[in-house]
Amino acid sequence: MPLRTFTVMLSALLLSGCFTVMTSQAPVVATYGISEQQKMQAAHHWLVLAEHEAHNMLVDPTLSGKALYVQQGEGADFAQGFEALLTSELVSRGGFVRTEPDNAARITTRVQLLRHKDRQFVRAPQGALTALAAGIAVATVPYNHWTEPALALIPAAAAGDAFSGNWTARTETEVIVTTQVTQNSRILYSSSNIYYINGGDNDHYGGERRTARSIPVTDQW
Template sequence: MPCRLLIVTLATVLLSGCFAVMTSQAPIATSYGISDQQKMQAAHHWLVLAEHEAHNMLRSPALSGKALFVEPGEDVDFARGFESLLTSELVTRGGFVRTEPVNTALVDTRVQVVRHKDRDFVRAPQGALTALATGIAVATIPYNHWTEPALALIPAAVAGDAYSGSWLSRSNTEVIVTTRVTENSRILYSSSNIYYINSGDNDHYGAARSIPVTDQW
């Protein structure tokens, strides 16, 4: 009997502990699944975006047969460069582009620079820690087994060549690039894309807008 009473008491304590663990006075923050976001670091990347937008615009049924005028953007590097690149891509792909906004649909690009000031921890890419640990382990092998320590650099070099192209430094600055085509106050086409940029490249895109992120509501 005392043994049964002890078991019941123990089960009650454990069960109450489970209830305490599974409750919270406020919602618990969870992370999104791992996703990719490209990083703009060269004028060539502006060309890639211009190719993408020109391709989609000329395939849009709403723009079929319409003359287009690419409006000048802000007096910053990205706006000037993207205007020229987009115009070239539209013309190259057979688009009807005019030099004056007369009887045309207007193409404009808007850029918003977002700088996060209080971003929390960002998890490393899947496999990064394993790759690092493996590299460290491989580097210690020659001191115990190989006769030539310099051979340890070979596996590390191979790994570096294979993966270094996809490793990017963390950035707290992003740009939202929206390309629209309008006619008579009607939006015929709209496409928005988000990219990371290097923080020192803010002036290429315009003024940055700081977005504080805190745990206070």
């Protein structure tokens, strides 16, 4: 080995000992493990939440035997619909629900609307890319071996029918729904749930509906 090459390698080895490996001038970005969050797109989904909350309230030992009063607000569509659905679920499950707040624990619902302005890449649902690749691969079989090329669409269509229910459009809007039961300035029950919603449904949850911009039309040049 030439002396010059040996000297360079030795110098690099010695210099590397002056530094600690796996270091950074600032914290590096890390991602969370894959998690799922449901998307509210129908009044039926409000019913599912009402069923969940009603069940949890009636099995909560803190609320056992207590009269309940569902605070009726004049808020957005979700608040009014959810309060009505929750009342129905509590009554149908044997809950003691009063029409007046006197001598009853009060149930209130608070909705916080979130609009993300700078959300970057969000991973596709697990298995989506594999299913897509498999569908493309299978579609080439009839195309290559069957006499009618249009039959190649059948496997892809079947795959779409099987998996399309797992796919949903990306959204930048979320809601936090908090349901609480209070009595005598004490919180007896509190439950918060987070959901995605479609951006155009903002007004259902207390936000303003996005409207299309109007373009003036004139005959003047």
